[in-house]
Amino acid sequence: MDQFTLNLIVVGATFALYIGIAIWARAGSTSEFYAAGRGVHPVLNGMATGADWMSAASFISMAGIIAFGGYDTSAYLMGWTGGYVLLAMLLAPYLRKFGKFTVPEFIGDRFYSPTARMVAVVCLIVASITYVIGQMTGVGVAFSRFLEVKASTGLFIGAAIVFMYAVLGGMKGITYTQVAQYVVLIIAYTIPAIFISLQLTGNPIPPLGLFSNDVSTGQPLLQTLEGLVNDLGFKSYLNQSDTTLNMFLFTLSLMIGTAGLPHVIVRFFTVPKVADARSSAGWALVFIALLYLTAPAVAAMARLNLINTFWPNGVGGEAIELSAIEAGTNAKGQDITWVQNWQKTGLLTFDDKNGDGKIEYLGDKDANELTVNNDIMVLANPEIAHLPGWVIALVAAGGLAAALSTAAGLLMAISSAISHDLIKGQLNPNISEKSELLAARISMAVAIAVATWLGLNPPGFAAQTVALAFGLAAASIFPALMMGIFSKRINNKGAVAGMLSGLIVTVIYIFLHKGWFFVPDTNSFTDADPLLLSIKSTSFGSVGALINFVVAYVVSNATEEPPVEVQELVESIRVPKGAGAATHH
């Protein structure tokens, strides 16, 4: 059976499973549509949160970025896990106690202001749409290779699948679908990693393999890799090249962004009790850590295999022959057709600049003859390591599961913000439950269309686009939620001023570096030479958050105290006792 047929069968079977679950668990009421009727066990909820949250950025993109960035990119690993500590301690239990459906609902009630609720809706939509663009990039990459179609066609197929189960199922459908997706994606991520770790180090546990000895040289794997990248003139894998300031702010931005992303927070509304909200965050991190502890091993090993493929005789010897790439077999008789296959997608390119019939992969930009898109590394990894066809097909299914599950969760958050917070909360409070559900489904369809269109022209690699979304959530939503719980003094004016200033400053900083509305060539600065010190646009979320905190504090202290009933609300969300099911207004 050829690889294409195998991909179709494995990807098709997993999709049939997800859609089957979505239809089986169709939501009947608004409460089920948004929050799964609060009947979800913490462990299952943790798995679903894991799938919801680990997107194309984590699965497809992150290890590739680490493979080429080394130590500097550790911010992704720390940032995208450390946020769960903040969630478990600073937000999740209190928001569960509050007992409503959406993040803007909490902000609107706590800051006794429909304006605050509308500002939260805007912040949520800006961050979520940016996030979905990153997912669409990932979907495009995955489909372009595995279904052997153009990236744009892949994107349209993915959008149609997301539409089907998100629109039909609602939150309950998504929760059970996401449990299935978690299982698919974690198996797909770890199996090739185990194979490769065994090949390179003899250790079947990839996180341990990373710090073990390389079987071919007998010295530590990381030392072998560091030696190779140094010899080829690339930047160091182990040493820090980025500034400490930028690395610090980037990690912080990803952490508080994690705790401020509405589609993650909303997960904690679906557990039965306040105590479950705390442990759910822990379970989510257990399931996330399985991938995140494996990712740095995948990164280093993929880079090592890539270098060895293009330097089959060692870095001191001759580079790979162009004729070998064309034949699809190297001098050792190994199958290297993956190079040609990825070349067709346009995401891997080579050019024999010096005309010596060899492809030299070097750190020096002028002499280098090979360009590899970061986002292909994880997907190409099993092919590079000559793993069996079913493993390659499984990775395709896993990448798609990751991208689609997150896109669905985000679209859910966007649609509930529009139908529940904007239409029911503001424009038409007397809307019937049936019409509200219809509005939710229509806004989801519109959001999918917008995200697909923007996904055709993304501002960076999947994980970088997603990092921008985290910065936006960090600068706008997280500070308002945290202050709403931990301070009784922050009032409506302070919260609105804080959210708006954090969001606007961050959006402007991002647009100055990435182009206005991500339109190419409209930027005034680049991340290589940023406006402020060494702070890249992906790291600016922490600065935006700081501005948000300061503005909210100053404005609140200059204006009147919040009313007594709001102060009592804050008192009541601080203790678990008396948390019931979600209430309608």
Place this chain on the structure above:
Amino acid sequence: MADKSSSNAYWSANIRLITISLVIWFIASYGLGILFRPMLAGIKIGGTDLGFWFAQQGSILVFLVLIFVYAARMNKLDREHGVEE
């Protein structure tokens, strides 16, 4: 709802627990993984140093332990102050 003084004591105990946890959270990631990495350069592990390990794996393990310890301590605190569900 529990009476005011008990509820205040509950909240300050919670804040104390959060503060201690976040200090550990900070040291495991920003501290050992980034700021103090040069000071850990002498401690070698698998071809690199301890700071690299904390940045790529150690911090994640610390985060996991922190959340479960916090959840367990809070469950105990909830019962002691009679505010559990």
